[in-house]
Amino acid sequence: MVDICYNSFVVMNWREFITQKYLDWRQDKRGKKGSAAQFAREIGISPQLLSAWMNKGQTVTDQENINKLVNTFGFVVYDVLGLRRPDADDPRAVLLAAGLPSEFVDEVLAARDEYSEELARRGIDTDSPEAWEIINSALARHGLRMMDK
Numbered sequence: 001m002v003d004i005c006y007n008s009f010v011v012m013n014w015r016e017f018i019t020q021k022y023l024d025w026r027q028d029k030r031g032k033k034g035s036a037a038q039f040a041r042e043i044g045i046s047p048q049l050l051s052a053w054m055n056k057g058q059t060v061t062d063q064e065n066i067n068k069l070v071n072t073f074g075f076v077v078y079d080v081l082g083l084r085r086p087d088a089d090d091p092r093a094v095l096l097a098a099g100l101p102s103e104f105v106d107e108v109l110a111a112r113d114e115y116s117e118e119l120a121r122r123g124i125d126t127d128s129p130e131a132w133e134i135i136n137s138a139l140a141r142h143g144l145r146m147m148d149k
Contacts, residue, residue, distance in 0.1 A: 015057045017080045021073060022054065044068040067099035107142040114138040 012020070025042075026034040040050040045065055052058040060066055060081060069077045078085045086093035091112075095105040115131075115138035118124075124131050139146055 012080060014059045014080055015054065018050070019054045022050075043072050063096075064099070067097065070097060071099065107144060111138045111142040111144060114141070 022036060022039050025039055029038075036050055036054070037047040040047040043050070045068060049065070053060070060069065060077075066077065066081070066083070075085050086097040088094060092105055092109060095108070096102060115135045118134050118138070119126060119131055122134075124134065136146055
């Protein structure tokens with residue numbers, strides 16, 4: 001990560017980044033509410049893993065933890081780790097980056113392809129009751145169900 005400040009910039013590595021995020025989070029906490037263990041729990045990781053990142057300089061290697069970190073701190077996590085951000089125009093990449101299981105993502109996108117094709121072929125507006133039925137049928141064929149609003 002590069003922090004730009006007026007006429008200089010600072011390159012931040014993973015260890016510095018996660019430590020700074022902890023310090024920022026801790027500023028308005030007191031006692032155990034500001035512990036590293038509590039910070040780790042809020043992210044969804046173990047305190048031991050957070051300690052390894054902050055004290056031993058280990059980096060994040062698995063997608064599950066990357067997803068948790070992105071959900072907490074945003075896409076800047078990809079930048080700090082030197083990873084490519086998901087392409088916003090690629091729904092599969094975005095859904096996977098959000099932490100959804102690949103099998104679920106594949107079913108959702110297959111259902112979307114089916115109902116989009118049928119709606120276009122039949123010239124049906126997506127807001128119509130008939131479209132709702134077509135969408136629900138496509139989702140059901142893939143083991144999915146849309147909840148009422």
